[in-house]
Amino acid sequence: MHPTVKRMTEIVASGDDSKIIEILAEEVRFMPPTYWKTWVGREPVAAVLGHVGQVFSNFRYRRIMGEGKDWALEFQCKIGDHDAVGVDLITLNDAGLIEEFEVVMRPHSSVGALRDEMNKRVMTDARFLKFKEALR
Amino acid sequence: MHPTVKRMTEIVASGDDSKIIEILAEEVRFMPPTYWKTWVGREPVAAVLGHVGQVFSNFRYRRIMGEGKDWALEFQCKIGDHDAVGVDLITLNDAGLIEEFEVVMRPHSSVGALRDEMNKRVMTDARFLKFKEALR
Numbered sequence: 711m712h713p714t715v716k717r718m719t720e721i722v723a724s725g726d727d728s729k730i731i732e733i734l735a736e737e738v739r740f741m742p743p744t745y746w747k748t749w750v751g752r753e754p755v756a757a758v759l760g761h762v763g764q765v766f767s768n769f770r771y772r773r774i775m776g777e778g779k780d781w782a783l784e785f786q787c788k789i790g791d792h793d794a795v796g797v798d799l800i801t802l803n804d805a806g807l808i809e810e811f812e813v814v815m816r817p818h819s820s821v822g823a824l825r826d827e828m829n830k831r832v833m834t835d836a837r838f839l840k841f842k843e844a845l846r
Numbered sequence: 847m848h849p850t851v852k853r854m855t856e857i858v859a860s861g862d863d864s865k866i867i868e869i870l871a872e873e874v875r876f877m878p879p880t881y882w883k884t885w886v887g888r889e890p891v892a893a894v895l896g897h898v899g900q901v902f903s904n905f906r907y908r909r910i911m912g913e914g915k916d917w918a919l920e921f922q923c924k925i926g927d928h929d930a931v932g933v934d935l936i937t938l939n940d941a942g943l944i945e946e947f948e949v950v951m952r953p954h955s956s957v958g959a960l961r962d963e964m965n966k967r968v969m970t971d972a973r974f975l976k977f978k979e980a981l982r
């Protein structure tokens with residue numbers, strides 16, 4: 711397993727999502743499961759991922775597939791009472807940092823619950839006033 | 847790449863989804879992106895996949911990751927006017943047939959469009975009268 715992917719699983723397991731910023735490229739692109747847009751940049755992406763980490767409970771990575779710069783990390787979790795399964799689709803850059811991070815999930819109803827919860831959080835997090843232009 | 851995975855990409859590229867049944871295990875389990883249930887059995891799963899193949903347009907596999915029995919096939923497609931990205935999460939059995947097939951996707955709105963379209967098709971496909979008990 712690539713050391714960045716290993717570090718990613720360790721950070722998630724630790725519950726300290728603030729460390730995720732270490733392994734993000736400066737111009738990282740994050741595509742959420744909830745809408746067809748892209749967050750760009752290390753700081754806003756780390757902030758979004760911090761909220762996701764608080765919305766997901768009972769999170770567990772299952773299979774980790776891939777090699778080189780291309781990785782698929784299968785996971786299961788809860789969103790409130792809803793069960794969910796997903797995949798973190800990761801692309802690393804030459805420096806071994808995450809330059810693309812796309813998340814796909816099932817089922818539809820659980821992603822709806824995630825969207826509602828994320829909207830509430832982002833709307834009340836003052837940092838997102840300055841991150842507005844990071845959503846493209 | 848495992849020969850079954852290669853065959854899967856060839857069948858999808860050919861547009862002849864009726865051939866997918868060749869590579870499904872007798873007791874294959876299919877978990878759709880739309881709801882938290884599982885279709886069980888080669889015939890109903892092939893029928894569901896046949897409809898999915900007709901709902902998706904501009905379908906293209908992107909990265910194929912994995913080894914041995916565990917595979918993640920990243921794809922992009924359209925559902926009507928909606929863009930979508932997804933992953934086919936595949937588990938093979940000892941005979942090299944697909945025993946588990948779980949699909950995760952983004953974004954939420956596109957999966958909603960897929961759900962509506964699939965409901966319409968399954969409700970008007972007479973085969974699904976006998977497949978009722980295959981949905982668990």
